[in-house]
Amino acid sequence: MSRILFYILSLFIYLLVPTAQHYSYQDIVVYGGGLAGCAAARNAAAAAPDKKVLLVVPEPVRALGGLGTVGGQNFADIRLWKNELVTRGSFGRWFAESGQFYSTQGLVETIKKDLSQFPNLKVLYSFDLTSLDAAGGEIKGLKLAAIERDESGRVVWRNGRRIVKAQIFIDASDDGRLSRLAGAPLTVGRQDWPPEYLPEEERKAGWVRQQAATLMFKVKGIKTPSVPKAIGEWVFTRDAKGSWGLAGGKVTWSTNPVVTGFNEKYQSRGFSVKPINAAQDGAGSEEWWINTLLVYNVDGRAHDRDKNTANYPSETIPGHRTTDQAWVEARDFLLNPDFLTTLRQFKVVEDGQEYGFGEAELVLDRQGKPVVGEIMYIRESVHGQRGEIVMPSDGENIHYDVTTRETQLAGSGPEDGGDRENYPDRIGLGYYMMDINAYLPQDLKFSGKYDWPVTRWLRPDWWERGGEPKNPVYLPYRMLTVKGVKNLLVPGYATGCSSFAWAELRVLPNLAVLGDAAGVAAARAVLYGEDPSEFSTPQIRWVQEKLRQFGARLDK
Template sequence: MKKFLFYFFILLLFLIFTTAADDQTLPGDIVVFGGGFDGCAAARSAAAAAPDRKVLLVIPEPVRQLGGIGTVGGQNFTDIRLWQGQVVTQGSFGRWFAKAGQFYNTDRMAQIIAADLSQFPNLKIVYSYDLEDLVVEEQQIKELKLRSTYRNLKGEVVWGPGLQRVPGQVFIDASVDGRLTRLTGNEVSTGRGDWPAALLPEEETLSVARQQAATLMFQVKGVKTPPKAARIADWEFVRDAKGSWGLAGGKQAFLSDPKVIAFNEQYGPLGFALKPVNAAANGKDSDIWWVNGLLVFDVDARAHRRDQGSRRYPSDLLPGQRTVDQAWLQAREFLQNPQFLQALRQLKVQDPATGQWYGFEQVELAKDAQGLPVVGEVMYIRESVHSPLAGKTGPGTENSRYAVTTREAQMAGPSSAGADADNYPRRIGLGYYMMDINAFIPEDLKASGAYDWPVTKHLRPDWQREGGQPKNPVYLPFEALLPSETTNLLVPGYAAGISSFAWAELRVLPNLAVLGDAAGVAAVRSLKEKKAPGQLDQKDISWVQEKLKAFGARLEK
């Protein structure tokens, strides 16, 4: 009864709040859809570059915090990779990173982003409104039709009663599912559908391709760390500049521990697996850690329960694929399986010098007031759709149809002379990480014949032959922000013009923030010059580049 009254009270407050805002019209010169690092960076840069223009930031998830996967999603282990000893993803991300650290308290990061955006009076934020419909005329978006969302008693994200009409001039899609790009009618490829046909399962060459496995971040307490930062066997324990702990490890247990193997053998076919973890304390001196370790397979990021029966719902789901709502609910329930905690506790390492054990041997799941595991409010989605430059895509098009190709990402040069050299004149930032695939199906975890990690080299032997991980950052061209059809839309989110395998590198939040900064400034230039974004010439791009550099972005290697 207490549980029912709690949720009823929350629902009542939500209805009171949203009803007060029913049927409003909220015009914006620049409308940003998506509240992750990319969306927040886009809104911030647009507002800073054009203080005389109205910027509207729409948060589609049923939360009242900024930052998306990087805050309410629990992914507080910042995926950075130093190049020549430096972080190359600067601009908005660089400012937030400097204040929060690499392993941060998620509420603190949300506050940092909110404070950064709050300095601009021309920037308005609308929380918990998703795209229900839109008006498009002659390949231009005229208006978004938004409806409120909330999480119901079952835990599903559903439509609420609040309605908002949002006319605008330039729109920015920073969503995780490419929702605005897709529903506007632009051509997109789903998942790894552009891979070489010989490397795809036959069903994915004939129908829609799979997307990378998702994850539901969860909290634990009781992680044991050594007295100071250390590398012990396959484990790395690190403290950031703020004094907060992060760790990565568990590969050896994943490969050979009988309990972990038995767990994955039993539950992999059901769509869940435990992988080597990365985890971070929820800020300095916190005993609460966010853990990235549970793979959730067969999640189609395009599919939401609230869209069923409408044109918004994808008609080409593969058999057995789940909606995002189903995945979130099932993963949260799965965490309560005693066998999961038993397997998780095998992720530990003994220091040969002291005999002490570190890691997850004694962890417990953190629970909320209702006794449920504390998890991210949103799924950690790794992939959804990708925008081609023009025309149809399909197997074998990863190096011909995208603004950032697989070859450019892998073979980028140390200066302007690598495979990405043609991107240099119209570059709007640098992207850098590892080409990191977290598997598409459970069988990928044994692609070599036995459990192995990471799986990238086994799924893409051609990549391995070409040299493996990128050695240099890739120049990100302005064209990566352009969809195939809609003329007043910019896309720094998951639907950006990046091939699926290049996305394996560029999907991490710092790179997305770089794209977001560029989209915000490009939207301003588009308005100032009264040109569609796709019509911006080299003079316009040079203006965008100078403005980005003034905002702290890094455009040179």
């Protein structure tokens, strides 16, 4: 009888006590459920079909795609080069299926279908990293705990624990959490900028800012013309799937007294609006996702659930917002009547017909709250550095595997340009504008008046060197590796590039390219028992060939 009671009690403890542990053994663990993580997991599973791959999704929803789906950023940031899309591979397949302006749930299903074809790939939803085991410069395992969003809107720990052992780990996260806990050398935000372009307080205080974040939100009531066209300052576009995209509003943003008055009034609260990108939530939908609200002083590393623990960042800017605080405050701010009044100024009239946001309404949920992205649109957090943390005067062009100069001055082929040394170990191409979305509200008026984009004013040296990149940049394999951690690959925000190079590489198509390469490299490592940090020419050529087989583009 006593033995029966003992077993019943043991079962009760196992089921109910939060600290009960579940162990698993994998070959490859991918941390991060965004496009980079999904691409990495997919390619790892495809390239090593007899090895076990686990994708950990550290978001409070059971869905794949991260910012590109549950985050509401459904306006794919592509830039054609010679009329061609250079970011191919996984992103190219998903893009062909979903279009440039897509249903977020549709892309969730597209990615899920792609990944589900590999029986060796499993997904662990809504678990985040609490700590890791490491020894001898190698990660041995991760300790994970379940998360959920509570009634207040903050992401909290809940019952459920996992310990996962593996050979190779991939950090595809937006906050660089795995890299940070592993002790990777990292810089924060624009820490590597030349000092003369930093505000005095950042030069002297030892802390620096990260780019402004955004909370995506849904509206309805947007009016479009019957056919795609440019009307005044607005461009109304339709993709191959029949879904609308809308971009513009610079003149309205800079001159309309309601809009400028809004920005003047609310900048002290850490909010501004910028010119708008908007995309229909799939062809035929009356709902659109909107990208316009800038949220300042958000530390992408800082989460409420980490407060009073060693996982909370030690050096933060005064008055910083956690990701949870920013999400809650931004969602509530959308209900401010001034916000909707301001949004409705973004409209245009042609032949007596009004188009744009003049009759826009927020989409509300059953509780009367705005429908928003499940995660913040974090634009910048940490950057993987090669060498010492201390920055020389030109640190952004010395201590990173992809430098500011390489991205801006990338050549047209392997023989020319600032990126030509990356050609031998290239694992893909990165291409977009060097797009900074402001660090401070006053950046919007850096020139003396409201002027967008702000990049040329914050970095006049960049403008003097020619401005936007003319060509894609070769992405070298070494940017995925971490000094001092031999079994970690990083295609996420903590990848090895300078802050200003990140302004180009941060968009989702480029991150998916990095994810593809990290997945293939991880597969090579487990198939041959190698350390990915020590790959040389034979291993990198193997990775390159496998990437080509999977549809990647490596050449200009």
